[in-house]
Amino acid sequence: MFTRSTILNRAAELLAGSATGDISTRAVCEAAGVGQPVLYRIFGDKEGLLSAVVDQVWDEYLTMKRRAVASADPLDDLRSGWDNHTAFALAHPHAYRLLFGTSLTTVPEAAAEAMRLLTEVLERLAEQGRLRMPPQEAGRIVMAANSGLALALILRPQANPDLSISPLMRDSVIRSILTDTEPVPSGASGVAAITLRAYLPHTEIFTLRERGLLDEWLERIQTEHDIS
Amino acid sequence: MFTRSTILNRAAELLAGSATGDISTRAVCEAAGVGQPVLYRIFGDKEGLLSAVVDQVWDEYLTMKRRAVASADPLDDLRSGWDNHTAFALAHPHAYRLLFGTSLTTVPEAAAEAMRLLTEVLERLAEQGRLRMPPQEAGRIVMAANSGLALALILRPQANPDLSISPLMRDSVIRSILTDTEPVPSGASGVAAITLRAYLPHTEIFTLRERGLLDEWLERIQTEHDIS
DNA sequence: GTAAACACGTATCAACGATAACACGCCATC
DNA sequence: GATGGCGTGTTATCGTTGATACGTGTTTAC
Numbered sequence: 001m002f003t004r005s006t007i008l009n010r011a012a013e014l015l016a017g018s019a020t021g022d023i024s025t026r027a028v029c030e031a032a033g034v035g036q037p038v039l040y041r042i043f044g045d046k047e048g049l050l051s052a053v054v055d056q057v058w059d060e061y062l063t064m065k066r067r068a069v070a071s072a073d074p075l076d077d078l079r080s081g082w083d084n085h086t087a088f089a090l091a092h093p094h095a096y097r098l099l100f101g102t103s104l105t106t107v108p109e110a111a112a113e114a115m116r117l118l119t120e121v122l123e124r125l126a127e128q129g130r131l132r133m134p135p136q137e138a139g140r141i142v143m144a145a146n147s148g149l150a151l152a153l154i155l156r157p158q159a160n161p162d163l164s165i166s167p168l169m170r171d172s173v174i175r176s177i178l179t180d181t182e183p184v185p186s187g188a189s190g191v192a193a194i195t196l197r198a199y200l201p202h203t204e205i206f207t208l209r210e211r212g213l214l215d216e217w218l219e220r221i222q223t224e225h226d227i228s
Numbered sequence: 229m230f231t232r233s234t235i236l237n238r239a240a241e242l243l244a245g246s247a248t249g250d251i252s253t254r255a256v257c258e259a260a261g262v263g264q265p266v267l268y269r270i271f272g273d274k275e276g277l278l279s280a281v282v283d284q285v286w287d288e289y290l291t292m293k294r295r296a297v298a299s300a301d302p303l304d305d306l307r308s309g310w311d312n313h314t315a316f317a318l319a320h321p322h323a324y325r326l327l328f329g330t331s332l333t334t335v336p337e338a339a340a341e342a343m344r345l346l347t348e349v350l351e352r353l354a355e356q357g358r359l360r361m362p363p364q365e366a367g368r369i370v371m372a373a374n375s376g377l378a379l380a381l382i383l384r385p386q387a388n389p390d391l392s393i394s395p396l397m398r399d400s401v402i403r404s405i406l407t408d409t410e411p412v413p414s415g416a417s418g419v420a421a422i423t424l425r426a427y428l429p430h431t432e433i434f435t436l437r438e439r440g441l442l443d444e445w446l447e448r449i450q451t452e453h454d455i456s
Numbered sequence: 457g458t459a460a461a462c463a464c465g466t467a468t469c470a471a472c473g474a475t476a477a478c479a480c481g482c483c484a485t486c
Numbered sequence: 487g488a489t490g491g492c493g494t495g496t497t498a499t500c501g502t503t504g505a506t507a508c509g510t511g512t513t514t515a516c
Contacts, residue, residue, distance in 0.1 A: 148376015
């Protein structure tokens with residue numbers, strides 16, 4: 001499949017160089033030195049071509065992000081992830097708009113992968129007891145906020161001339177999903193178990209047997225973490 | 229200017245009824261009973277037509293919002309503004325996507341007007357000393373977050389099947405721009421449940437069945453505390 | 457050696473955005 | 487009252503675009 005990558009590269013170049021973010025299959029085929037039927041046999045559709053282009057452009061960004069080593073504090077990863085996301089959007093505005101601003105019927109891959117990487121970082125935060133909501137919901141919030149800001153920066157630069165809004169919004173959103181407590185690196189689970197064991201007698205949502213078994217399990221977590 | 233409003237109404241209907249969010253000037257003219265040159269003399273361009281359609285669709289929403297009486301607490305206005313914004317986006321997905329997801333060169337007035345109304349509410353909050361940043365910056369943050377969420381709900385409904393993410397994100401974003409006047413509502417037990425649920429996949433001290441049941445119970449605690 | 461499978465280009469279609477050229481009704485001006 | 491400008495509409499047409507039918511050359515299997 002040599003022609004496929006050729007078409008993909010030329011299409012990506014034309015998309016990056018276009019003023020409106022729209023490209024024609026004819027121009028792509030002419031740049032790639034092939035006829036139109038070749039393109040349609042490989043990608044089936046113009047939308048199929050655009051989806052493949054978006055996936056390719058995003059892939060280099062996502063592989064770079066995957067390769068990045070997790071730092072000691074997941075909060076740093078969360079912040080740098082936001083900054084990288086925003087920088088990528090500004091560097092590839094058309095590809096970004098195709099992924100986050102239009103409804104391509106066949107592009108779940110890049111978006112799902114980005115969300116997966118984000119959720120990983122958030123789960124590390126949750127393990128430390130610093131997340132005030134489930135990682136999935138926090139991920140949706142961060143992703144929606146980040147993409148909303150990036151689209152605003154791309155599509156309305158005159159209304160958002162100041163790029164410093166990005167770290168400001170980043171820290172605001174991150175603050176809103178975190179607890180106010182300091183990080184508890186290792187003992188978070190044990191502390192959480194203690195907290196819940198103290199809470200159990202005051203709730204009515206469990207039967208006596210459930211409560212008893214839950215208390216046993218929480219105790220098991222607690223002793224696992226050597227908190228006495 | 230009777231034909232202008234006729235064309236505008238027919239175009240809005242066709243846009244609302246279209247599957248892809250795209251309409252052709254030919255179809256609009258045929259529905260309005262006029263020739264194409266009429267459309268082009270009035271709106272100059274297809275983009276001019278789309279901008280006018282977006283402005284018209286948004287106008288009914290904005291006038292409704294303008295007419296709404298300011299409540300005693302600007303925080304209530306801010307919350308209802310978020311909810312109305314989201315509801316409008318879901319009710320008019322194509323017009324919304326045209327305004328917040330594409331780069332119409334002839335900028336619709338609607339975006340600036342929506343931002344102005346939002347800033348008014350935020351200025352009332354600032355007067356009460358409850359805003360931790362200038363109203364303009366807070367407005368950009370809230371607008372970017374709200375539009376990002378709305379676009380995600382419109383364009384990726386399968387990834388965001390739960391509409392309850394909207395009030396969750398609303399309160400998170402609002403909390404992040406306000407001064408810390410209110411404590412975390414539910415506090416320790418809910419956070420402890422979240423922490424332990426994130427910890428469960430990484431421990432070996434439970435069997436698969438134990439882990440599954442424990443996760444269910446922790447979820448029950450979490451929802452009982454309704455962290456939002 | 458022959459036929460089937462495959463890949464590619466030529467020519468073409470239907471739909472689209474946009475425009476030139478012209479036709480009609482209205483109103484102020486002389 | 488004739489006339490010229492002006493707003494408003496039509497018909498016919500151009501160039502471009504997404505998409506495809508069809509023929510041709512090449513490779514592969516037996």
